[in-house]
Amino acid sequence: MLKLGVPSKGRLQEETIRWFAARGVELARVGGEREYRGMVEGVDGVELVLISAGEIPGELLAGRLHLGVTGQDLIRERLPRWQDRVDELAPMAFGRADLVVAVPAFWVDVRDMGDLDAAAGAFRARHGHRLRVATKYHHLVRSFFEHHGVADYQLVDSQGATEGTVKNLTAEAIADITSTGSTLRDNHLRILDDGLILQSEATLFLSKAATWGAPETAALDALRTRLGLENAPAE
Ligand SMILES: Nc1ncnc2c1ncn2[C@@H]1O[C@H](COP(=O)(O)OP(=O)(O)OP(=O)(O)O)[C@@H](O)[C@H]1O
């Protein structure tokens, strides 16, 4: 069977179900609300696996899922050399969010990453420790800062309510996902002019590590036809 992983809850779940339904593929939970098994109607040979969006990258990497729906940000953060591990079969035009670097709005002299670099040096001289950047996107943030030549900082892990870390004095800057911008605004933070790390959207990914035997390949072909993805890259 071809295993298709879709978010079991959270913001991506409903829109994923709607996206497949709009293309004639019904994803349905088997049993009750808390049962994480499902059925795929409309294509033979596909088994539905309901799992958190954050776990789907790891399952694709391990080859336990053949296909999975999750955010591009989560794939890029969690899979080193992600292009070698998965193919992007279809961007889905929802779950859109930007991963950005933001600083306190009152830091009027810090407009871009170059200014942040200068501020980080001054911060260390004054406070005796490095400027702290709170995020859960450790890999993406490290490589973005490196790309901009900013080294004099430290990452602080924040798995939620990241924008609050500045007010709570556990960080001086943050890197997090924003969509409407209201959380940043409410917490008096401003995005740096060149602080866009990544634009993300929900995407249907294909695992290169999964076993692609004849039944799975046939199911993939049928699913692609149904979804109108015949021209997507081959696995
Ligand atoms: N406003 C937003 N805030 C956070 N993530 C968003 C937003 N809009 C879209 N996303 C995307 O949604 C995905 C995360 O979804 P969600 O928070 O439901 O998953 P999760 O991290 O697995 O959650 P949980 O751990 O609660 O299951 C990410 O790819 C993220 O880019």
Ligand SMILES: O=P(O)(O)OC[C@H]1O[C@H](OP(=O)(O)OP(=O)(O)O)[C@H](O)[C@@H]1O
């Ligand atoms: O730009 P906005 O529309 O305001 O959305 C951005 C916020 O939404 C997410 O938080 P989430 O709701 O996932 O809670 P979290 O802080 O626990 O991650 C994200 O981490 C931001 O905090």
